[in-house]
Amino acid sequence: MHDSIEYSTLTSVKYSFASRRLAATALCAGALLLGSTTALAWDGLVEKQHFEMDEYTTVSGATIAPVRIGWEAYGTLNEAKDNVILVTHFFSGTSHAAGRYAEDDAAPGYWDAIIGPGKPLDTDEYYIISSDTLVNLNAHDPNVTTTGPASINPETDEPWGLDFPLVTIRDFVEVQKALLESQGIEQLHAVIGPSMGALQAYEWASAYPDRVERLIPVIGGGQSDPWLLATLSAWAAPIRIDANWNDGDYYDGEPPLDGLREALKLVTLNANHWQWANETFDRSWADEDADPTRDIHARYAIEQTLDDIAAARAEIADANHLLYLVKANQAFVTGHGDSLEAGLADIDAPTLILYSENDLVFAPEGVRDTADMIGADGTSVELVTLDGNRGHLDGVVGIDQAGDRIRAFLAE
Amino acid sequence: MHDSIEYSTLTSVKYSFASRRLAATALCAGALLLGSTTALAWDGLVEKQHFEMDEYTTVSGATIAPVRIGWEAYGTLNEAKDNVILVTHFFSGTSHAAGRYAEDDAAPGYWDAIIGPGKPLDTDEYYIISSDTLVNLNAHDPNVTTTGPASINPETDEPWGLDFPLVTIRDFVEVQKALLESQGIEQLHAVIGPSMGALQAYEWASAYPDRVERLIPVIGGGQSDPWLLATLSAWAAPIRIDANWNDGDYYDGEPPLDGLREALKLVTLNANHWQWANETFDRSWADEDADPTRDIHARYAIEQTLDDIAAARAEIADANHLLYLVKANQAFVTGHGDSLEAGLADIDAPTLILYSENDLVFAPEGVRDTADMIGADGTSVELVTLDGNRGHLDGVVGIDQAGDRIRAFLAE
Known part of the structure; x- marks a missing residue:
């Protein structure tokens, strides 16, 4: 490597x-x-905070008023305000990249393996900040603050529903930029994020090349390729089929939980790899008294596990938010301009791309093409492969393997 | 190779x-x-024929009466009845492996590239026979005859619905065996089939080793591994979410077409590969006047194409049949006994396995393990990889590349 x-x-x-x-x-x-x-040294406890804009005008010209998002930070902002690392989250993620909200939290944030005192994103050195995106999936998680279709539209005192304007990855970046500016931060030592977080990182470095000093996209390419367009479409479909979805108008009735659960099951399955499935599970039944070869409603253990994961995630998620995230991800081409090449050529920051050759969400070929396009004008780009049996998810659950390289890159 | x-x-x-x-x-x-x-020489025109059993008792002990399936054959059965090749079809396929029902058919059967006069499965030499399985997906295709939940249960004069017993790949084999015996056929020169057809081929060679002289499983492994259990589960889910499914009781109302279409869209997507998607499509919109970044209902061209394919397939398919096929495929372990090893050890026929390293349905690792287990007792096994950008589907649409090897294997 x-x-x-x-x-x-x-x-x-x-x-x-x-x-x-x-x-x-x-x-x-x-x-x-x-x-x-x-x-x-940061003690590993995190306080969720909030940022509000009276109004925000999307790149497509629609006004959202107000916009509120949640954020959290690890480490201390120095006086020069030049020790900032922005961490951008994945599709089903939140700002909670590291630490615990309370001592007895079952698990820390998703990238806790690389964020903390003495860790590669060293809280003794850097001020690491992360925010919930607009239309964050987990709209009903008490630790998430976001603005999207489930938010109240002050003009009607009702949830926005599908009247909420479609937003893009660039809108996520613009709101993050306003958050950073509210703290006087103009420069980013680095932007790093996995999956949809990688898209935000590319967009930051392309839109604001003078502000981004280092770029670390993880398990993500410079655009949504046709494979990803179709994959995201499949994630949206179960919600649209659920009669409770009601064209997005369900906030005063039953939410489309069946569809939402199935959408989240597909997300989990696609983000993994057959190596994981076959090394983690066997052909066991979910219930030893219910033979799935004899009963059309009986399931295998792997089905049950995926269903249970999805059900837990659906409890705090919002179906319309998932559809808006699908749209934002599908719309993504770095720079949102005429060509991917031009958008990536705008990136000047030295770039470290981490990816998996077994990624079934972002085709590795597209990631390698992205690296070529960034480097075409001489920008420094390094590609590092991630190992593991999780495919796409190796960029989240297996990030520690790249810790030393990330640490060094941040110091370069 | x-x-x-x-x-x-x-x-x-x-x-x-x-x-x-x-x-x-x-x-x-x-x-x-x-x-x-x-x-x-066979002229390439096919006549669909029908086979009926007054009753059939499933391996699990349920009685289905009557059972009717469709079949077709290419070439001529010789007097010794020893020139028979059985072709077993894939999940969404039918008996229509080659030729045309009418001169003006838009396309021939799915493996027409290798079946015909002078082709690898040479109709001048072999009698090639193929039948619709039980619970065939395309229950409403006028060219398909099958028995399943959509069939009339003579005891009630209503469609069986979920009262139809769950069936297995072994049941498919038993009905095929009865069909062959009705023509006086006891020996098979070879059994060959793609995907679910490979499962039937493995089962034939394991259950009736004295009858199967050559085995050619294409793009399929010796069992449904956990990854495939989960993938099949995802195919079933959209139907179950569709309110019209009504726990399988929809034959006197609106069928769950939205769910069925989405299920078939997943089948198409999973059976392909990102290489195909990204080489075949770009980020074009389905409708140049409907910008998918501005309108939550607007789609990209790849979404539209997959939706159109799914909609066409759903017209002739039956939702309950899809659920039963999912169950039959999930239940599959060669031999249906205590262990996969034992089931595969029962295979004595020389075996030629064709598969793709890019298969996202049947993990290539599982196919290689299957070959090892068949060969463990000295049975001859050859593994041949298929190239192409279709992943799993390279075994259907790209089968011609293996034609010479298949021809030689049939002559060995």
């Missing part, structure tokens, strides 16, 4: 990290003993 | 084929001039 010069660099970085981590741990322990709340 | 000895064999076979084809063409032309209907 790395040549020998890079490897030796990584080794020295690792060494200094180890020293620093020991120091930070010592500080933490000291702080705890003293009952202090001013430990230098 | 082949060693040099095999290659030289193929060359000589090709030569004799060319000579025979010329002779056959001359005979055909002569027959046409004379108005004769007794040309030796």
Whole structure:
């Protein structure tokens, strides 16, 4: 993955990290003993915060008033405000990239493996900020704040429903930019994100090349290719079939939960890979008393597991938000201009792209083409493959394997 | 793909084929001039025929009475009845493997590229027979005869609906066996079929090793692995969500066409590959006046094409039959016994497995494992990869590339 010069660099970085981590741990322990709340190292607890704009005009010219989004940060913004890393989230994700909201949270944020004191996105060094996108999928998660079809339209005092304007990845970026500017942040040490987060990262670097110093797109290409257009279409379909969807007007009745669950099941399945399915499951039945070869309603264990995951996710998700996310992702071509080549040529930031050759969502060929187009004018681009049996998801659950390379890239 | 000895064999076979084809063409032309209907070479026209059993008891012990299935044959059964090749069809397929029902049919059967006078499955030499399975998907196609939930249950004079018993790939084989026996056929020169047809082929060779002389499974493994269990589950889901499905009771009302269409769209998408999508389509809109980034109901061209294919297929398909096919495929483990290894060990026929490394339905790893298990006791097995950009479907639309190998294998 790395040549020998890079490897030796990584080794020295690792060494200094180890020293620093020991120091930070010592500080933490000291702080705890003293009952202090001013430990230098981030304690891993996160407070969800909110940002509001009185109104926002989308790239397509529609006005949304107000816009509220949630955000969280790890580490401390320095005085020069030049230590900022923006983390952009994936399709079904939220701002919760690291840490825990409460000590007893079952799991930390999705990229906790690489964000924290002494970790590759080192909270001792960087101010790492992440925000919920517009039309965030998890609109009914108490830890998510977003604006979309499920939000109240102040003009009608009713949820927007399908009257909410379609938004794009560029709109996500514009709202993030306003959030950053509200904190006086003009420059980004890096933008990094997986999947739909990669799309936001490409768009940031293309739209604002003077503000983005480093670009790390993970498991995402420079556009939605036809395969992804079709895959996203398949994700939307179960919701549209569900009679409760009612053309998006369901907020005073039963939501289209069956359709939403099935959509989320497809997301889970497509984001994985047959290697994962076949190494994780066997042909066991979900219920040892219900033989799926004898009963049309009985299921296998893998079906049950995927259904259970989907059901849990559907509890806090909104069906219209999923449809809007599908549209935003389908619409994506870096730069949103006449050509993908031109949009990617606008990127000047040195770029580290992490991807999986087994990705069934973003075709690896498209990711490699993206790298070629960014590099065509001499911009530095490095492609690093991720291993694992998860396919697309190796960029989320297997990100730790790229930690050393990310750490070094951030220091370059 | 082949060693040099095999290659030289193929060359000589090709030569004799060319000579025979010329002779056959001359005979055909002569027959046409004379108005004769007794040309030796098959003229490419197919007559659909029907086979009925007064009753059939499934492997699980349920009785279906009567059972009717359609069948067709290409070539002539010889007196010894030892020139029979059985072709078993795929999930959404029918008995129509080759030829045309009428001169002006838009397209011939799905494997016409390898079935016909002088072709690898040479109708001048073999009697090639294919039948519609039980619970065939295309229950409303006038050229299909099948028995399943959409059939009338004589006991009630109503369609069976979900009262129809679940059936398995082994049941498909048993009904085919009865069909063959009705023609006095006890031995099969070969069994060949793609995808679900491969499952039937494995089952034939495992259940009746003394009757199957050669086995050619195409794009299919020896069992439904967990990945396939989940994929099939996803195909079933849109139908179950459609309110018109009504727990399978829709034959006196509106059928669940929206769900059926979406199920068939998933089948088409999963049976293909991102290479095909991205080489065949671009990001064009379905309607140049309906911008999919501005209108939540507007689509891209690839969505429209997949929807159109699905809509056409849904016209002649039955939703319950699809659910029953899902169950039959999910239930499949060669031999339907205690272990896959034992079921595959029962296969004695020399085996030629054709598969694609880009197959997203049957994981290539599972196909290779299947070959290993068949060969573990010394049975001859050859694995041949199929190229192309269609993934799974390269075994249907790209079968001609393996024609020479199939021809040689049938002559071995």
